[in-house]
Amino acid sequence: MNASGMESGHPVAATGEPLGAVEVLSRGGHVVQRIAWHGDRLRIGRAYDNDIVVSDPYVCPHHLELDLGPDGPRARDLDSVNGSYAGRHRQRVGELPVRDGLVVHFGHSQLRFHAAGGTLAPTLRDTARHGLLGRLGSIWALLLGTVLATAVLVLDELLAGVDRPTVLGMARGLLYPVIGVLAWAGFWALLNRILAHRANFPVHLAITLFGVTALFLVTHVVSAACFAMAWNGAVWWASLVADVTIAALVILAHLRFAALGNSARMTAAAGLAAVLLFGAPATGDILERNAFSTLPYLEPLLWPPAFQGRTGASVEGFFERADELRVAVDREAGR
């Protein structure tokens, strides 16, 4: 016998110790009542003199009862109108032994029994409270994210123009990105508030700031790498994959804090959202690239000479390989 009075799956009475927990579930599967059962007679039904009162019009005033018989705990139907059902095939039962995990269907409700010493699934580690993600809620993470995101946004603003930077010009340039960051973080905080009754705005802001930083860095690393190898034709796809990946990770982090569903479902949702987010403009780009134009579709990719990652082809070699272009356009012309 173990501490909870269980032996071979049969609960037995033990002084002061509950045999387990009896749960009544509504039609939708929600637990509407849960009580500890010590082995004494427990009557269940719609009448108010029952130990567990069930508000289900298909349940009899006195529908079924649990008690501790000579062979152990048992459940017994009290000649109810709609009966009680158990087992894989939901057979109508008059009396049956109570074991850990027993489910009895009665009316439109269910009764479930969990033995006190029953096996429980291991405790899930909440990644939103531990590790890197768990530290996002700290003021230091928020501060670091702010510094990094501001740095990359300023750098982006500097790269975009040639004017000498001024405080006013920079502030003007950063206005829209800052609004965008706040709106994005605010959206997730609102969702968090709706779903988990807590906004977690600083955390969502930190996630957004790190996401912006990552997006900038990855985009430029991909661009520099493609330039270094003269992969001009690949930079568009490589950037798209990088953007979608970063966006999926950011959305996944937001979702975990908003406490939605399980991890696999969240990952799929984050991936889908990222694809949709970048997929629409990318589809437009693809259509534009394949549409007829009298202009060549140029994919300029320029970094300073020091970024050149390999030696160039000879002039002769380059133009010999250009023959593939002739083959391609001739094929397009139906030759």
Place this chain on the structure above:
Amino acid sequence: MHCRKWRQHTLRWLLAGTVLPLLVTGAGPLQAQVTLEDTADLYARWRDRTVQVQVLDRQSRSRSALGSGYFAGQPGWIVTNYHVVADLANQPERHEARYLSESGREGRLELLSVDVVHDLAVLRAEGMKPTPLELAREAPRKGARAYSMGYPYDIGLTIVEGTYSGMMERSLYDRLHFTGSINPGMSGGPALNRAGEVVGTNVATAGNQVGFLVPSVFVRNLLEKTSEPRAATRSLDETIAGQLTANQSALAERLLNGPMPVTSLDGFDVPGALADWLNCWGSRQEDVPDDLDQIYYRCESQDDIFLSTTLSTGIIRYQHELLSSDDLHPLRFYKQLEDRGYYPRLTLDGDESTVTNYRCRSDFVDAPETALQVTFCVRTYLSYPGLYDAYLSSTSLVENRRALQSTLLLAGFDWDHLNALSRRFVSALSWVGDRP
């Protein structure tokens, strides 16, 4: 106005010419020694030899092009500009051509031959065979009187008195310079000397009394090659493709075998004016941002070959832009260059029914004297197999705050010559550094 532009804008207003009725019915061609005194007499003699050429849409019966033409060569043959009847040549199933004489006679026209390089076409008129005009065998003397005839703006036959001002200078193809008012609608009409001989065919105007004529020697060449009915061994497209290939190959050979003049742009030597018929100019660009200096050098041919309202070919254009900055960080400097690269510096026309899309490839290229990033794009013509257009752009990768961006545009060359010209262009780009 630029000749090509004029053609594009005024294609629908082409000249009609008239041929003088002979003073005596049934008389032979006008003799060279005949000297006429008065423009009114000239008009009266030649008015029935010049007709209005109309190209009509078969379905709507609306006019898609108007021009002029004159009787020359065999009886019933009419000479006009190719660009007047381009719609008929390109889409014979959708168009038909008709003539309308000054006296009100009209009838169908059949296309017999074309010379797209010199912008000429020969048609056969149904039901009208006046005595053809004679073609002058010698070029006129500079300053000699001349008379251009045609149907400007569809308002009736006109005779314009002017003077020959010699051959057009800096032109790839021979053109006579006519000082007189040639107006839209007169294209294809004749320009006659006082003896009534055709010395040229109206083809373009630059406005302000500056007109251009195709010399009669090219008309004679085309008439000699013309047969009736049109030779069935080659389609019109094949004929045009052959003319373009031959012309462009000869042109490319001249460029490839000629010297390679270079121009210096702040540390770089670049291809300069490769031929005297290329119009080249340079400047310092004012509208670039404050922190970027730009020196700009551009050359382009002036004599595009008209194929249709949406497509011209036989074009050579190139430009060099030298961009530099004193204090911009290299990352910022090259980002500016990248942003400028999204839009092609030079463009060609065309549409989905005439050319394919461009296909491009990019790579680093170690030119003899400089490292470059080169993008080479190619497209081909749907109706003229073996002819290609190329767009080439290159950026030097030698200096942190100074870069040369060169662009070359070639239209209507066979593959080998297209490739050879592009190769030569890239090979001629070199970094020579700052000279003392």
